[in-house]
C-alpha cells in the first residue's frame with residue numbers, strides 16, 4: 007500500500023513516514039501544498055495524510071483540487087488543536103477522517119489502514135479471500151489458519167490483490183501501488199514475486215490473464 011504524506015513540519019513528516027513504513031506502507035512525502043497537490047493528482051496512492059496548515063497551497067485547497075479532478079483516494083487531514091472550523095471545512099472539502107495534533111503516530115497509522123479497507127469495501131479488519139485471511143492491522147496473512155511465511159514485498163502484493171479480489175489487477179496498477187514515485191517500476195520483479203506467491207499460497211488462487219494482469223480468485 008502506498009501513502010502520500012503532505013506535512014511541512016519535517017520532523018513530524020519523517021516520524022509519520024517511519025511509522026507508516028513499519029506498518030508495511032511505501033511512502034512519498036511533500037513539504038508544501040503545491041508539491042502535495044501535484045503528487046496526489048499525478049501518482050496513485052491508497053491513502054493521503056494531509057496537514058491543513060501548509061505553505062504554498064493551503065491543505066483545504068489541495069483537497070478541493072484533488073476532489074475537483076475526481077481523485078477519490080481516502081484522505082486523512084491533520085488539524086491544529088481546538089480548530090474545529092478547520093475540521094468542518096476539511097470534511098466539506100472531501101476529507102474522510104481527521105486527527106488533531108498532537109496525535110499518537112500509531113493511531114494515525116491505524117486510521118489510515120481503516121480508511122483503505124473501507125474504501126475497498128471491507129468493513130472488518132480481517133479480509134477473507136477463499137482460504138486466505140488477511141489481518142490488515144497486523145499485516146499477517148494466513149491460509150487455513152496457518153500464517154504464511156512471506157517477505158514484506160510478497161505481503162504487499164498479496165494484500166493488494168486481496169483488497170481487490172475477483173477483479174483483474176494490471177501490472178501497472180500493482181506497480182503504482184507498490185513502489186515510491188522515484189523508484190523504477192519493473193514488471194519483471196512483479197512477475198517473479200507473483201510466481202513465488204503462487205507456490206506459497208497454493209495452486210489456483212492467483213490467475214494470470216495474459217496481457218491484462220492478475221486475478222485473485224476467491225469465489226466459493
Ligand code: CA
Pocket residue numbers: 013014015057058059060
Ligand atoms: Ca503545518
